[in-house]
Amino acid sequence: MKNVAILGSTGxxxxxxxxxxxxxxxxxxxxxxxxxxxxxxxxxxxxxxQPRRAVFSRPLLEPVPGVELSFGVRALCDLAADPQVDxxxxxxxxxxxxxxxxxxxxxxxxxxxxxxxxxxxGGDLVQEALRQGGGELLPVDSEQSAIFQxxxxxxxxxxxxxxxxxSGGPFFRRPREALKDITPAEAVKHPTWSMGRKISLDSAxxxxxxxxxxxxxxxxxxxxxxxxxxxHPQSVVHSMVAxxxxxxxxxxxxxxxxxxxxxxxxxxxxxxxxxxxxxxxEQPDLAFYQPDMDRFPxxxxxxxxxxxxxxxxxxxNGANERAAELFFDGRLGFLEIEESVSYALDRFQNRxxxxxxxxxxxxxxxRRLVVEFQNTRSKA
Ligand SMILES: NC(=O)c1ccc[n+]([C@@H]2O[C@H](COP(=O)([O-])OP(=O)(O)OC[C@H]3O[C@@H](n4cnc5c(N)ncnc54)[C@H](OP(=O)(O)O)[C@@H]3O)[C@@H](O)[C@H]2O)c1
Numbered sequence: 491m492k493n494v495a496i497l498g499s500t501g502x503x504x505x506x507x508x509x510x511x512x513x514x515x516x517x518x519x520x521x522x523x524x525x526x527x528x529x530x531x532x533x534x535x536x537x538x539x540q541p542r543r544a545v546f547s548r549p550l551l552e553p554v555p556g557v558e559l560s561f562g563v564r565a566l567c568d569l570a571a572d573p574q575v576d577x578x579x580x581x582x583x584x585x586x587x588x589x590x591x592x593x594x595x596x597x598x599x600x601x602x603x604x605x606x607x608x609x610x611x612g613g614d615l616v617q618e619a620l621r622q623g624g625g626e627l628l629p630v631d632s633e634q635s636a637i638f639q640x641x642x643x644x645x646x647x648x649x650x651x652x653x654x655x656x657s658g659g660p661f662f663r664r665p666r667e668a669l670k671d672i673t674p675a676e677a678v679k680h681p682t683w684s685m686g687r688k689i690s691l692d693s694a695x696x697x698x699x700x701x702x703x704x705x706x707x708x709x710x711x712x713x714x715x716x717x718x719x720x721x722h723p724q725s726v727v728h729s730m731v732a733x734x735x736x737x738x739x740x741x742x743x744x745x746x747x748x749x750x751x752x753x754x755x756x757x758x759x760x761x762x763x764x765x766x767x768x769x770x771x772e773q774p775d776l777a778f779y780q781p782d783m784d785r786f787p788x789x790x791x792x793x794x795x796x797x798x799x800x801x802x803x804x805x806x807n808g809a810n811e812r813a814a815e816l817f818f819d820g821r822l823g824f825l826e827i828e829e830s831v832s833y834a835l836d837r838f839q840n841r842x843x844x845x846x847x848x849x850x851x852x853x854x855x856x857r858r859l860v861v862e863f864q865n866t867r868s869k870a
Contacts, residue, residue, distance in 0.1 A: 493521035493574050494755070495543075497566065497590055498581035500525040500532055502686040503604040503630065503747060507579040508539060510752045513764055518755070522569045524582070545569050566590050571597035577755050579630070580605045583688050584811050585853055588612050589846070595619035595627070602754035604630035604747075606705040607811070611804045611849050613708065627709065628754035633702055634709055635750035636729035636741030641710065643731070643739050652712055653730040653738070654702055655722040656781065657682050659694040662721060666785050672824035674817060682725035682745050688814055695827050696781070697810050700792025704803050707796055714796040719789060721779040726768070744768050788828045791835065800840040801852035808856030809834035816864055826867065834859035 494511050498504045504523075511518040522543040525532040529550060536544050536554040543558045545565045553559065560568070570578050570590040578594040579602045580587055587605035591612065594601050596619045603609065609616060620627060629635045633654045641649065660679050661669055678690040685693075692698035703717050728750075730740040743749055746765040753760070783790040788810075795802035809831040816822040822830060834856045843849050 491516075492518050492576040492755075494518050494577045494579060495522035495524075495569055495572065495575045496520070496579045496581060497524045497570060497587070498526075498579075498583065498605075499523035499535060500528040501581055501583060502684065502689075503581035503751065504579070506748045507581055507602075507751050507755075508535070509764065510748055510755065512539075514752075514761065517761070518577075521575055522572065524566055524569060526582070526586075542574075543569055543572065563589060567593035570594035570599070573597075575599060577602060579751065579755070580608070581630075583607070583686055585611050585807060585849075588615075588849070591616065592619045592846070595625040596623040598623040598625045600626040600628060600755075602628050602630050602751060604751070606631055606701045607807050609708045610701050610704045610807045611853065613803070613843060615843075615846060615849070616708065628757055629709055630747070630750050630754045631702065631705065632745075632747065632750050633729040634706060635753060636727075637706060637710060637731060639741050639753075640729070640731035640739035644733050644737075648733050648735075649712075650732045650734045651716040651718055652706055652710065653718045653720055653732060654699065654706060655720050655725070655727050655729050655778075656696065656699040656702075657693065657725045658721040658723050658779075658781075659696065661694055662723060666825075670823060670825055674820075677817070677824060681723065683747075685747075687818070688811075691814050691817065691827075692810070695788050695810075695824070696786040697788045697792075697827070697831075699781075700788045700795075701807065701810075703789070703792045704796050704806075714793050719781050721781050722777065724773060724776055726770075726773050726776055727778075742768055742770075786828075788831070791828070791831060795835070798840055800842050801838060801848070802835060802840055804843060804849050804852040805834050805838045805856040805859075806831060808853035809860045812857040812860040816860065821868070822864055826863075830860045830863040833863040 496507045520541045524545040526547045570593040577600045588608040591608045677694045678687045680690045725745045732738045749765040795806045813827040813830045
């Protein structure tokens with residue numbers, strides 16, 4: 491029996507991770523959960539699922555009988571490193587996941603990681619925490635889970651390239667001029683997946699795929715030049731690995747995040763899952779296209795940041811997080827998201843990221859530069 495802590499339990503991934511835990515009471519026990527701002531949803535979850543521990547960002551108005559409550563970032567890191575916890579599901583969105591990730595890895599936990607921003611920004615610190623604590627990092631992101639599974643079919647020196655698939659988002663076929671007036675409601679309507687609003691927006695701008703290119707480089711210690719992106723609108727092939735003899739291994743399944751979440755928790759075992767089987771005859775038109783980096787420059791920027799190293803990936807992520815908030819508030823246009831990220835990258839003095847403080851400073855600078863960009867636009 492494994493004790494599970496779900497960090498970010500009120501979100502899209504968090505709720506699906508809870509489904510996985512509850513579907514396998516013989517394997518998993520819900521030990522701890524965390525949330526940030528959704529107080530009512532969190533209280534309802536605590537009453538229904540009865541974990542031992544719960545962490546919220548601020549004191550909750552009501553106590554929940556049988557649940558030990560604590561508050562703030564320190565408590566979150568403490569839950570991630572709790573000696574009773576075997577598996578941490580990291581389902582927090584944004585760079586806020588980085589400190590609990592480092593705590594969990596230093597404490598030697600298995601981390602089923604959905605959050606990509608912490609890997610993009612954490613770079614060497616994550617590797618160092620893994621070495622120090624002897625923990626395990628198992629990808630939940632469907633593309634990274636696919637690559638992880640395809641890599642099990644050959645030796646490392648036999649791999650030619652990693653091929654990440656991308657749905658292309660809701661605007662894959664729209665000309666760039668037509669993207670200017672996209673609203674938040676249109677931007678979060680993902681064609682194949684149901685996800686939280688930030689990642690849905692990132693899929694529409696292709697920032698998500700940019701973050702995944704950097705995430706794959708970090709997770710699999712692979713150079714950016716050998717990580718390719720292919721647009722695949724049906725989201726049936728979740729990613730592929732090309733081997734040097736010309737063989738391409740692909741991972742296919744229904745688009746259901748419970749499957750990669752479960753695999754990250756049970757690996758190396760495969761157990762029955764609630765995901766419906768994939769009937770390929772229902773999917774006769776699987777298509778693949780090369781991405782148009784002129785129409786979606788966010789992807790090119792990610793490759794450039796990966797190459798530049800240092801704080802550039804941190805700025806790419808931090809600027810995008812801030813720009814997404816401003817877009818949802820109606821203060822930036824859709825195309826201004828990537829323009830503001832580019833503005834921040836152009837002004838950032840790149841430097842090595844030695845520790846967590848360096849990363850948080852670069853992240854803060856990126857956010858400030860995006861606000862500066864927004865101010866210049868609103869004055870113009
Ligand atoms: N959704 C997907 O299908 C999917 C697929 C692949 C990868 N991912 C990655 O998984 C992560 C989560 O995505 P999601 O779609 O599940 O996001 P989401 O629905 O927005 O949920 C985010 C969760 O994180 C918590 N949270 C937000 N800000 C926080 C902070 N500053 N400190 C602590 N907790 C915080 C939220 O709590 P409150 O609700 O209480 O504010 C919520 O529980 C992202 O990194 C995303 O890129 C998601």
